[in-house]
Amino acid sequence: MSATERSERTAVADAACTAAYDAGGGPEVGVALVAVGGYGRRELAPYSDLDLLLVHDAGVDVEALAGGLWYPLWDGGFKVDHAVRTVDETLTAAADDLKVALGLLDARHLAGDPNVTLRLRAQLFAAWRRDARRRLPGLRALTRARHDLVGELAHVSVPDLKEAEGGLRDATVLKALVATWLVDIPHTDLDQSRRALLDVRDHLQAAAGRATDRVAPELWDELAARLGLADAVAAQGHVRGIGRRIDHISRTTWRRVDAVLAQERVPTRPRRPQLERVAPGVALAAGEIVLEKGARPSADPLLVLRAAAEAAERDVLLAPATAARLGAESAPLPVPWPAEARQLFVRLLASGRGLLDVWSTLEETGVAERLLPEWSRVHGLPHASVIHRFTVDRHVVETCIEAAALIRTVARPDVLMVAALLHDIGKGGLVDHSVAGEPIAREVAARMGFAPDEVDLVGDLVRWHLLLSETATTRDPDDPATVELVARHVTTPEALSLLVALTEADCRAASAKAWSSWRAGLVRQLARRTLASLLARATGAAAPVAGEVELEVPAEVRRDPRAVAVTVEETVDGSRITTLAADRNGVLADVAAALAVQRITVRAARAWSQGPYAVSVWETGEREVAAAVLRERVAAIVDARLDPRDRIARMVRSTREPSVVVRPEASRRATVLEVRTDDRPGVVALVCRALAELDISVRSAHISTLGPQAVDVFYVQEASAGVLSEQRAAEAAHTLRGLLSATVDR
Numbered sequence: 001m002s003a004t005e006r007s008e009r010t011a012v013a014d015a016a017c018t019a020a021y022d023a024g025g026g027p028e029v030g031v032a033l034v035a036v037g038g039y040g041r042r043e044l045a046p047y048s049d050l051d052l053l054l055v056h057d058a059g060v061d062v063e064a065l066a067g068g069l070w071y072p073l074w075d076g077g078f079k080v081d082h083a084v085r086t087v088d089e090t091l092t093a094a095a096d097d098l099k100v101a102l103g104l105l106d107a108r109h110l111a112g113d114p115n116v117t118l119r120l121r122a123q124l125f126a127a128w129r130r131d132a133r134r135r136l137p138g139l140r141a142l143t144r145a146r147h148d149l150v151g152e153l154a155h156v157s158v159p160d161l162k163e164a165e166g167g168l169r170d171a172t173v174l175k176a177l178v179a180t181w182l183v184d185i186p187h188t189d190l191d192q193s194r195r196a197l198l199d200v201r202d203h204l205q206a207a208a209g210r211a212t213d214r215v216a217p218e219l220w221d222e223l224a225a226r227l228g229l230a231d232a233v234a235a236q237g238h239v240r241g242i243g244r245r246i247d248h249i250s251r252t253t254w255r256r257v258d259a260v261l262a263q264e265r266v267p268t269r270p271r272r273p274q275l276e277r278v279a280p281g282v283a284l285a286a287g288e289i290v291l292e293k294g295a296r297p298s299a300d301p302l303l304v305l306r307a308a309a310e311a312a313e314r315d316v317l318l319a320p321a322t323a324a325r326l327g328a329e330s331a332p333l334p335v336p337w338p339a340e341a342r343q344l345f346v347r348l349l350a351s352g353r354g355l356l357d358v359w360s361t362l363e364e365t366g367v368a369e370r371l372l373p374e375w376s377r378v379h380g381l382p383h384a385s386v387i388h389r390f391t392v393d394r395h396v397v398e399t400c401i402e403a404a405a406l407i408r409t410v411a412r413p414d415v416l417m418v419a420a421l422l423h424d425i426g427k428g429g430l431v432d433h434s435v436a437g438e439p440i441a442r443e444v445a446a447r448m449g450f451a452p453d454e455v456d457l458v459g460d461l462v463r464w465h466l467l468l469s470e471t472a473t474t475r476d477p478d479d480p481a482t483v484e485l486v487a488r489h490v491t492t493p494e495a496l497s498l499l500v501a502l503t504e505a506d507c508r509a510a511s512a513k514a515w516s517s518w519r520a521g522l523v524r525q526l527a528r529r530t531l532a533s534l535l536a537r538a539t540g541a542a543a544p545v546a547g548e549v550e551l552e553v554p555a556e557v558r559r560d561p562r563a564v565a566v567t568v569e570e571t572v573d574g575s576r577i578t579t580l581a582a583d584r585n586g587v588l589a590d591v592a593a594a595l596a597v598q599r600i601t602v603r604a605a606r607a608w609s610q611g612p613y614a615v616s617v618w619e620t621g622e623r624e625v626a627a628a629v630l631r632e633r634v635a636a637i638v639d640a641r642l643d644p645r646d647r648i649a650r651m652v653r654s655t656r657e658p659s660v661v662v663r664p665e666a667s668r669r670a671t672v673l674e675v676r677t678d679d680r681p682g683v684v685a686l687v688c689r690a691l692a693e694l695d696i697s698v699r700s701a702h703i704s705t706l707g708p709q710a711v712d713v714f715y716v717q718e719a720s721a722g723v724l725s726e727q728r729a730a731e732a733a734h735t736l737r738g739l740l741s742a743t744v745d746r
Contacts, residue, residue: 003195003198003199006044006045006198006202009048010042010043013050014035014110016073016078017033017035017052017073017110018110018111020069020070020073021033021110021112023072024065024068025065026065026069026111027060027065027113028112029113031054031055031057031060031062031112031113031116032055032056032110032111032114032120033052033054033112034053034054034107034108035052035053035110036104036106036107037051037103037106038051038106040106040107041106041172043198045198045202046202046205046206047205048079048211049079049081050073050078050079050080051081051082051103052080052081052082052110053083053084053085053107054069054082054085055085055090055116055117055120056084056085056087057087057116058086058087062084069082070082087116090104090120090124091120091123094127094128098142101128101135102172104120105128105175105176105179106172106175107121107124125179128176129179129181133182136177136180136182136257136261137261139173139176140254140257143170143173146163147164150163150165150167151164152164152243152390153166153239153242153243153247154166154240154243154247154380154394155389155390155391157217157382157389158214158216158217159240159243160213160214161200161201161213161214161239162201162213163213164243165243166242166243166244166246167197167213167246168201168213170247170250171193171197171246174190174249174253177253177254182257183253183257185249185252186249186320190249193245193246196242197239197246199227200227200242201213203223203226203227206226207223207226215239220232220235223239233382237380240380240382241380244363244380248320248360248363252357252361255287255288255317255357256288256317259286259287275290275292275293278310278314280306281295281307282303282306282310284316287316287317288311288318289314289316289318289319289322290319290322291303291307297325297326297329297331299331301330301331301334302338302340302341304323304330304367304371305341305345305371306344307322307323307326308344308348308358309344309345309348309351311358312347312352312354312355312359313351313354315352315354316354317361318357320365323364323365323367324365326365326367327366327367327370330367332370333371337447337448337449338449340574342414342450343414343621345371346413346418349403349404349421350400350404351404352401355397355400355401355404356397363375363379372444374422374425374444375393377425377440378393378424378425378428380393381427381428389510390509392427392428395424395509396420396421396423396424396425396509399423399506399509400420400505402420402505402506402509403416403417403420403505404417405505406504406505407501408656408658408676409497409500409659410497410501411494411497411498411711412454412457412494415450415454415457415458416461416501416502418448419441419458419462420502420505422440422441422444422458422462423437423462423502423506424437425440425441425444426438426440434464434465434466437462437463438460438463439459440462441458441459441461442455442459444458445459460489461495461498461499461502463489464489465499465502465503465506467486467490467499468499468500468526469507472519472522472523472526482526483529483530483533484533487530487533487534490530490534492534493535496527500527503523504520504523507519507520535665550610551578551615553580553613554580557580557581562582563581563582563635564580564581564590564631564634564635565579565581565631566578566579567579568630570623574619574622575619575620575622575624576620577595577600577617577625577627578615578616578618579591579614579615579616579634580610580613580614580615582612582613582614583613583614584614585692585695585697585719586689586692588607588614588698589685589689590634590637591618592682592685593644593685593689594633594634594644595618595681595684595685596644596647596648596681596682596684597642597644597648598625599681600620600625600681601620601622601681602620602684602703605617605618605684605701605702606700606701606702606703607698607701608700616701644685645689648682648685649682649686651681651682652681652683652686652740653680653743653744653745654677654678654745655745656677657741657744658676658677659674659675659676660673660675660733660736660737660740661733662729662732662733664729667723668723670700670715670716670717670723671716671717671732672715673713673732673736674711674713675710675711675712675713675736677710677740678710679710680710680743683710683712683740684701684703684712686743687712687740690736690739691714691736694731695718695719696718696724696728696732697716697717697718698715699715701713701715702714716732
């Protein structure tokens with residue numbers, strides 16, 4: 001089956017239609033027989049209907065012609081879908097019904113008066129372009145509803161070549177979008193993909209012996225033979241790959257349509273899009289992430305990750321041309337990856353729903369496999385289990401999206417996100433995929449620069465990612481042996497919390513049935529009992545560690561109890577800021593506020609007491625930090641010459657509810673408060689100031705940024721020393737929770 005055969009079928013049908021028109025005495029003026037829809041596009045499949053329209057000028061009598069026109073076609077074995085309308089009635093029908101309009105945009109003259117057809121087409125296209133801004137939201141809604149109903153050609157178990165997302169209907173919609181003159185598309189890629197999918201449909205209908213667009217499971221083997229492919233798996237890969245390409249073009253085009261529709265109509269000549277710098281080498285232009293002028297991917301191997309992370313977090317398009325350039329020109333990442341690369345990759349994975357389109361772009365441009373060569377193992381791989389609604393690769397991306405919503409619940413969101421990406425990497429072979437995936441996951445984690453204990457944690461999560469769900473549903477949770485089974489493989493509370501989150505994300509990504517309330521209840525019950533067992537075995541929580549090296553106290557700090565010494569040193573991938581001051585309530589808040597005012601992004605921090613002095617060390621990715629300016633900002637805040645509260649309040653805006661938890665098991669000498677919220681400038685300053693106002697002293701702080709989340713742990717005591725009472729701890733947690741909840745954009 002090929003385009004040639006479709007052309008031949010179309011030619012036969014055209015001849016039959018022309019003959020029927022002539023035999024019925026069709027006039028040469030004022031009336032035309034027009035092919036629309038797939039027939040108008042010359043895309044007839046072996047069992048396609050002929051979509052025909054007899055269109056005429058007002059006042060021309062076509063009753064006799066219409067009464068006899070269709071019978072010769074039916075007698076000739078054609079299935080005919082027909083209508084008879086005036087030109088004005090046709091234009092009205094197109095204006096009232098988007099489906100009718102889409103079919104008419106492919107109108108092609110067959111017989112009769114060509115001027116009628118030309119006039120009709122001209123008016124149809126003029127109206128389509130004129131009303132595009134008004135009609136495209138409706139077409140968008142219609143397209144989404146179809147996608148929700150049918151699913152994605154690249155992933156559903158029984159794909160529909162026509163109606164599925166990434167199918168032939170989407171290719172038709174794309175042509176209609178181009179006809180608005182609002183956007184353009186890569187025509188060559190679309191035409192090649194559409195023709196390839198038409199070939200598949202021709203073979204499918206020939207194999208099935210009937211009109212069908214759905215590939216039933218039993219037809220894959222024969223379809224493979226007809227396509228000249230090795231087996232059913234290869235046939236699925238071929239068909240789903242076409243669907244991916246069309247879907248990627250469709251998603252990209254619709255994002256551009258959305259950007260155009262969001263713009264005000266200004267009657268001025270077009271101007272070049274303005275570039276807004278959003279990260280080093282990366283800019284936002286017309287709703288798409290592009291490279292800044294002068295950016296050199298060959299000199300900045302992190303540029304590709306920076307661009308992808310910015311696009312995903314902002315849920316905007318990573319311009320395909322930009323991604324292709326990054327894929328072709330980017331220097332390889334050093335092995336092991338630097339910390340910033342790992343952070344950017346975690347930001348990308350933890351970006352939520354914005355990950356989907358960006359990862360699709362990375363796949364289509366070959367960047368995904370450059371970043372993760374092991375991705376080829378699962379790319380386009382069908383799931384053997386019917387419970388999965390997606391292919392393995394899409395399931396993995398969906399697992400990352402689900403896991404991103406759970407990062408508040410775990411101590412190591414970066415480990416969770418990488419484990420979510422790699423949990424099914426062992427699929428496609430004969431060995432249990434959990435067993436096969438563990439060494440692969442360890443190798444990838446080590447290459448990404450994780451520490452040895454973190455590599456072990458990623459490997460263990462991949463190895464045992466099915467443990468909780470399988471054990472909870474097949475063993476008695478009241479039996480001590482059940483808990484012992486889990487505790488034998490998951491030996492720490494940290495690993496257990498990560499496994500619980502990964503289990504939930506994996507199940508939710510598989511299907512709604514995979515994470516029912518029943519299954520969720522069993523898993524959580526088993527996890528609670530395992531945690532109790534692990535805590536019972538523990539010898540007790542370790543006290544927070546103070547600064548390892550005692551710092552020399554500058555003379556000005558010895559003389560002035562309000563002075564704050566600030567030093568800055570350059571590190572391999574940023575800067576380290578160290579402050580030292582007399583230990584007083586609120587000093588940490590003052591330093592944190594100064595950093596926020598300077599918009600210095602904090603990646604990690606530590607704070608501790610050195611005798612009567614307070615020391616804090618802040619890690620940032622910024623290489624040029626002016627110590628003198630920062631020192632002046634701290635002094636201004638300490639002396640009340642600068643009040644940063646309003647400015648910080650504007651900075652600390654988040655999208656998700658914060659988590660503030662008291663951890664009584666973490667220390668016997670201090671009360672431990674764990675704060676989790678979106679990583680925003682000013683969060684630490686806000687928390688430290690609130691604690692100071694409660695007359696609570698921060699004795700040690702362990703602040704880190706993991707992906708898009710800030711995880712801040714504060715070891716606090718009463719100002720007069722000693723742990724907080726349960727009531728005071730609850731009051732502090734309640735205050736912080738309310739303070740941070742007020743910053744959530746709802």
